[in-house]
Amino acid sequence: MPVDVVTVEGLSYSYNGAGVLSDVSFRVRSGDYLGIVGPNGSGKSTLIKAVLGLVAPTGGTVTLFGVTPDRFRERQKVGYLPQRLKFFNPSFPATVEEIVRLGLLGGKRFPKRREAGDDAAVEKTLGYMGITDIRRKLIGELSGGQQQRTLLARALVSSPELLILDEPTTALDPETRENFYKLLQHINQDHGTTIVLITHDTWSIGRYASRFLYVDKRIIFDGTFDEFCQSEKMTAFFGADVQHVICHQH
Amino acid sequence: MAFADILQYGFIQRALVAGSLIAALCAVLGVFLVLRRLSLIGDGLAHVTFGSVALALFLRVSPLYVTVASIPLVLLSSLGILRLTDKARMYGDAAIGIVSSLGIAGGVILASVAGGFNVDLFSYLFGNILAIGPVDLVIAGVLFLFVILVVTLFYHELFAITFDEELAESSGIRTAAINTVLVLVTALTVVLAMKVVGIMLVSALLILPAVSALQVARGFRTAxxxxxxxxxxxxxxxxxxxxALNLPAGGSIVVANFILFAVTFAWRKARPLF
Known part of the structure; x- marks a missing residue:
């Protein structure tokens, strides 16, 4: 039976006096594949950072597996793939395997030591992501698609119950992007991993995600993609042309 | 004089042991600092050390214990750099610049007010590794063990925040606490390194071995x-x-580091040709 993985109630966030998010409420249940869409600057990334506890909301409440993010200790249950690494250094001397292994730190207590089972988890994830043969390569030597697979492997190595991805396909070519979405679908359907995906790629959301959230500083729509495209309320809100572009962008 | 003869002198043995311990510490911390673009924190803290040494001498602390007496103020200053970066909306380089110039200014003012010191304050600027005494050697050994223990215990956290702070935080790592640990052990190491190459050249010990390693390393632990x-x-x-050549030791160590950097840089550039 599905349980609440994420709950967001009346979430507000402002920065330097400017409102970024206002009164946002939604739930993510186990097994969901939630696509979050919205224009640039609509607060999507801030929303998931608030869910992860990376920013403190100015109002409202967030829970992760029933606990507020600041008290949430079972970090191995959550895998996170950011839009881009903040200060990515192409000459960073870490190998693919070292980066994937970083994903096992969540949930470990101090001092964080290598544990029995870590090596097997890394091997399994490298194989699953098809990056075993590049395990000794440095991150800066990889193509965009390989880098993204490596970072996704880092997010998956702890076998998370919730996977949060922030525009993960921005730097990928169309073929790699399509393969990436198929991989996410496989992770969601075959492993039961709950997925929250931020993207501008609404057409792919329509094909793969089970739920669709349109955010523009507040929740504009929460339902399935088909419901969104057939909603007269949304037609009135966006105008028929814009709604058509959102629903048929590919 | 043969190298075997040189090695029999006690002051040479102490210099080699203490210098190696301190340089290794600087290099290990340097990898984290260089990759986090905090290379100049060593330079800034070294300048603060100048002010701290001046204060210790002003308060008539015995020259034997000036190094130890300088530590608290340098630790506080390292926290000041973090605090300024975090709270005063400025980048790390600006915060380092402020604390650094304040350290030098304080040192110069104290030296002027005191009308000079019996111990030449400016000898700390260029260091004298060959004058390392038994007390300095013990201090270097104890702090080496302490800093290596800290880095070993926090290795995974330090690696994670060096790779990406936000990702590390999403894994539940308390990045502010780990940053504090990193600058505190850096501050301790910088005070010690003052004896080896002097305040003016400390940043070379933090930066050069790290960037040399980054030219050729194929993995973080290897680096x-x-x-x-x-x-x-x-x-x-x-x-x-x-x-052997009757040259200043501090400067010679920095030049040797630079030669290693030049060799590793050339190796990296030439490697695709083989």
């Missing part, structure tokens, strides 16, 4: 081990070279 190995090699070559 740390290589940086330490390069640093120790440069200290030994620098000290022995300085004695």
């Amino acid at each position: 740390i081990l290589l940086a330490a190995a390069f640093a120790v090699t440069a200290v030994i070559a620098g000290i022995l070279g300085s004695v």
Whole structure:
């Protein structure tokens, strides 16, 4: 039976006096594949950072597996793939395997030591992501698609119950992007991993995600993609042309 | 004089041991600092050390214990840099610049007010590794063990925040606490390194072995081990070279480090040709 993985109630966030998010409420249940869409600057990334506890909301409440993010200790249950690494250094001397292994730190207590089972988890994830043969390569030597697979492997190595991805396909070519979405679908359907995906790629959301959230500083729509495209309320809100572009962008 | 004869002098032995320990510490921390673009924190803290030494001498602390007496103020200043970066909406380089110039200014003012010191304050600027005494050697050994223990215990957290702070935080790592640990052990190491190459050249010990290792390392752990190995090699070559050629030890160590950097840089550039 599905349980609440994420709950967001009346979430507000402002920065330097400017409102970024206002009164946002939604739930993510186990097994969901939630696509979050919205224009640039609509607060999507801030929303998931608030869910992860990376920013403190100015109002409202967030829970992760029933606990507020600041008290949430079972970090191995959550895998996170950011839009881009903040200060990515192409000459960073870490190998693919070292980066994937970083994903096992969540949930470990101090001092964080290598544990029995870590090596097997890394091997399994490298194989699953098809990056075993590049395990000794440095991150800066990889193509965009390989880098993204490596970072996704880092997010998956702890076998998370919730996977949060922030525009993960921005730097990928169309073929790699399509393969990436198929991989996410496989992770969601075959492993039961709950997925929250931020993207501008609404057409792919329509094909793969089970739920669709349109955010523009507040929740504009929460339902399935088909419901969104057939909603007269949304037609009135966006105008028929814009709604058509959102629903048929590919 | 043969190298075997040189090695029999107690002051040379102390210089080699203490210099190697301190240089290895600087190199290990340097890898984290360089990759986090905090290379100049060593320079800034070294300037604060100048002010702290001046204060210790002003308060008539025995020259034997000036190094230890300087530590609290340098630790506080390192926290000040973090606090300024975090709370005053400025980048790390600006915060380092402020604390650094304040350290130098304080030192110069104290020296002026005191009308000069019996101990030449400016001797700290360029260091004198060959004057390392038994007390300094013990201090270097204890702090080496302490800093290596801290880095070992927090290795995974330090690696994670160096790779990406936000990702590390999403894994539940308390990044503010780990940053504090990193700057505190850096501050301790900088105070110690003052004896080896002097305040003016401390940043070379933090930066050069690290960037040399980053030219050739194929893995993060390898980078740390290589940086330490390069640093120790440069200290030994620098000290022995300085004695053989009658040159200043601090400067010779830095030049040896630079030669290693030039070799590793050339190796990296030439590698695709083989």
